[in-house]
Amino acid sequence: MAVIKKKICLLGSFGVGKTSLIRRFVLNSFEESYLTTIGVNISRKRVSDSNETEYDFLIWDIEGHEKFSQAIQNYYAGSAGAILTADLTRPDSLTHLSSILTRFKTINPEASLVFCATKSDLVDVSAGVQKTYTDWAKDNKLPYFITSAKENNNVEESFIALAGLL
Amino acid sequence: MITKSTGYLFELRDTGLALFDENGTLLFSNNIFRRYCRQPSSLLNECFPETVGLEEIIRKIARGHQKTFYIENINRPGKKKDAVYLNLSLHHFASSAAQVVCFVWEVTSEAILKQRFVQKENEISLLKTRLAAKSSEGSALIGHSKKVETLRTTVVQIAQIPNINILLRGESGTGKNLIAREIHTLSSNARKPFIEINCAAIPEHLLESELFGYEKGAFTNAAASKKGLLEEAHEGTLFLDEIAELPLALQAKLLHIIESRRFRRLGSNREQQVEFRLITASNKNLQQLVSEKKFREDLLFRLNVVQIELPPLRSLEEDILLLAEHFMHLFNLRFNKKAEGFTKDARQALLEYSWPGNVRELSNLIERAMIFNNAKYIKKDDLVFQSGTTSDAKTWSVPDGGIKLEEVEQKLLLSALSKTNGNKARAAQLLGLTRDTLRYRLEKYKL
Ligand SMILES: Nc1nc2c(ncn2[C@@H]2O[C@H](COP(=O)(O)OP(=O)(O)O)[C@@H](O)[C@H]2O)c(=O)[nH]1
Ligand SMILES: [Mg+2]
Numbered sequence: 001m002a003v004i005k006k007k008i009c010l011l012g013s014f015g016v017g018k019t020s021l022i023r024r025f026v027l028n029s030f031e032e033s034y035l036t037t038i039g040v041n042i043s044r045k046r047v048s049d050s051n052e053t054e055y056d057f058l059i060w061d062i063e064g065h066e067k068f069s070q071a072i073q074n075y076y077a078g079s080a081g082a083i084l085t086a087d088l089t090r091p092d093s094l095t096h097l098s099s100i101l102t103r104f105k106t107i108n109p110e111a112s113l114v115f116c117a118t119k120s121d122l123v124d125v126s127a128g129v130q131k132t133y134t135d136w137a138k139d140n141k142l143p144y145f146i147t148s149a150k151e152n153n154n155v156e157e158s159f160i161a162l163a164g165l166l
Numbered sequence: 167m168i169t170k171s172t173g174y175l176f177e178l179r180d181t182g183l184a185l186f187d188e189n190g191t192l193l194f195s196n197n198i199f200r201r202y203c204r205q206p207s208s209l210l211n212e213c214f215p216e217t218v219g220l221e222e223i224i225r226k227i228a229r230g231h232q233k234t235f236y237i238e239n240i241n242r243p244g245k246k247k248d249a250v251y252l253n254l255s256l257h258h259f260a261s262s263a264a265q266v267v268c269f270v271w272e273v274t275s276e277a278i279l280k281q282r283f284v285q286k287e288n289e290i291s292l293l294k295t296r297l298a299a300k301s302s303e304g305s306a307l308i309g310h311s312k313k314v315e316t317l318r319t320t321v322v323q324i325a326q327i328p329n330i331n332i333l334l335r336g337e338s339g340t341g342k343n344l345i346a347r348e349i350h351t352l353s354s355n356a357r358k359p360f361i362e363i364n365c366a367a368i369p370e371h372l373l374e375s376e377l378f379g380y381e382k383g384a385f386t387n388a389a390a391s392k393k394g395l396l397e398e399a400h401e402g403t404l405f406l407d408e409i410a411e412l413p414l415a416l417q418a419k420l421l422h423i424i425e426s427r428r429f430r431r432l433g434s435n436r437e438q439q440v441e442f443r444l445i446t447a448s449n450k451n452l453q454q455l456v457s458e459k460k461f462r463e464d465l466l467f468r469l470n471v472v473q474i475e476l477p478p479l480r481s482l483e484e485d486i487l488l489l490a491e492h493f494m495h496l497f498n499l500r501f502n503k504k505a506e507g508f509t510k511d512a513r514q515a516l517l518e519y520s521w522p523g524n525v526r527e528l529s530n531l532i533e534r535a536m537i538f539n540n541a542k543y544i545k546k547d548d549l550v551f552q553s554g555t556t557s558d559a560k561t562w563s564v565p566d567g568g569i570k571l572e573e574v575e576q577k578l579l580l581s582a583l584s585k586t587n588g589n590k591a592r593a594a595q596l597l598g599l600t601r602d603t604l605r606y607r608l609e610k611y612k613l
Binding site: 005006007014015032034035036037038039040041042044058063064071074075077078079080089122124126128131132 | 211215216218219220221222223235236237238239240241249251277280281284285288289291292307308318322348351352356492495499504
């Protein structure tokens with residue numbers, strides 16, 4: 001069966017761990033140090049959903065979601081799906097994500113979406129820190145995952161879930 | 167008409183040039199374009215996988231329905247470790263067939279400048295949010311011990327019951343305010359206000375107007391009306407810390423509010439309805455204050471619908487280490503450090519200390535140990551305990567079965583000697599004795 005090429009964007013405020021999620025998924029590695037992404041860096045990986053449809057994911061790691069310039073609109077254009085990210089240690093990143101999502105939808109109203117709350121290794125999940133995040137996902141009717149790129153938790157699962165929605 | 171020489175001309179300006187049909191199939195390219203391609207191919211979306219998903223846009227441009235489209239700062243791995251940055255633009259090319267011209271050129275030096283600048287901006291902004299985050303966030307509920315597990319389940323269960331009054335009991339520094347906030351966060355009123363008042367921190371004569379608010383002219387300085395904290399807490403949570411310090415007159419008023427769910431601003435004769443969850447906290451024995459007539463029994467009865475006991479840190483055993491690590495991670499973030507753990511000695515010292523100041527003291531201790539320290543592991547010497555000995559006199563108590571004073575004395579003598587490696591002069595100093603007295607006591611016990 002032919003492999004289907006799909007453009008997938010990672011959306012979220014700076015420093016929430018977009019690059020780290022991609023690095024974990026594609027290279028299975030993790031970096032502690034923070035290097036701001038500039039422009040767009042695409043990675044490629046084959047993903048199969050549960051029906052064994054095989055996708056060739058072109059994963060867009062984008063900088064500058066804070067603005068909504070023409071350049072950002074062009075980055076978003078043509079996405080089949082997106083992984084939305086917010087940092088469990090920074091509740092403000094969830095507020096940012098809401099506005100990023102609204103803007104992304106104006107460009108790609110049909111795109112499939114999955115939400116990842118990131119850096120679960122830094123918070124006490126058993127104490128319910130993630131509730132605001134999961135509530136937000138439920139309010140927006142999004143499938144969600146509590147992830148850690150550092151501890152390789154739910155990273156692959158998120159991408160596979162997205163493949164299942166395409 | 168694009169020819170080989172057109173391609174060459176653009177090479178002189180370091181620009182890649184290519185021509186595609188409306189399906190993105192390559193018709194022509196120059197050397198520079200081919201050099202920047204991700205892989206050699208006759209398809210635009212293989213040369214530049216960044217164009218996957220743009221099929222519709224490319225067709226529009228080829229047919230002249232859209233003029234251009236561009237992608238800025240495409241990252242490509244460079245020769246060494248550094249990235250190369252490219253701009254790519256697509257344009258309608260007016261010819262007989264539907265065609266798209268593509269330009270690619272390098273913008274690495276500008277992008278690197280931008281990278282440095284944005285990196286600094288982002289780092290500053292991250293540091294600011296980290297600083298704002300409270301140092302003890304979430305710490306009251308960390309741990310695997312039975313006590314913490316129980317506390318955690320109680321908090322989750324209680325939070326689900328709307329507007330039930332809760333009294334938090336525990337030594338100072340055990341994180342009563344954190345538990346109060348946690349209950350609020352987990353409750354259905356989480357998005358409503360959480361209002362916190364420390365009854366001991368506000369002078370008695372201000373407390374009443376702070377709580378109840380006032381109408382313009384209610385007293386000399388009341389130039390305008392002001393909402394009180396009770397009103398602010400409407401539909402949310404009101405947390406009164408150190409409730410034992412609430413003056414008797416205000417205790418009566420608070421009781422009235424709890425019973426009637428109504429109150430009046432100072433200088434107003436209009437009663438208002440308020441709904442909130444009331445959480446109170448105290449490190450004092452309120453029952454005893456009742457018997458001393460310093461606290462109203464009827465009020466205590468109302469406040470105490472559910473009582474939650476916060477365990478002192480020293481009773482949490484191994485959880486002390488989990489908490490210490492939690493704070494280490496937190497201060498790693500806050501101070502941009504990379505500590506990975508504690509040495510064996512340091513862990514031992516943390517476990518043996520008596521923690522009179524509880525979690526708050528632990529947080530302060532780790533903070534102090536990390537501020538000026540860049541080591542991977544926090545050592546015992548980095549930990550500056552408040553009370554010099556590992557057990558504070560206040561926390562000593564005679565075991566239920568009783569204890570022989572002479573036995574304790576012998577143990578202390580031996581411990582002092584072992585601490586000083588047998589140096590009697592220093593051991594005497596540690597115990598506040600003269601050398602002669604020490605010698606006398608050692609002889610007495612034949613030590
Ligand atoms: N502890 C922890 N740190 C993470 C995790 N994911 C990312 N980080 C750190 O967060 C910082 C920002 O991550 P990055 O992926 O560059 O964020 P981006 O700006 O969204 O691409 C880096 O210092 C990462 O090491 C995680 O799962 N756990
Ligand atoms: Mg990044």
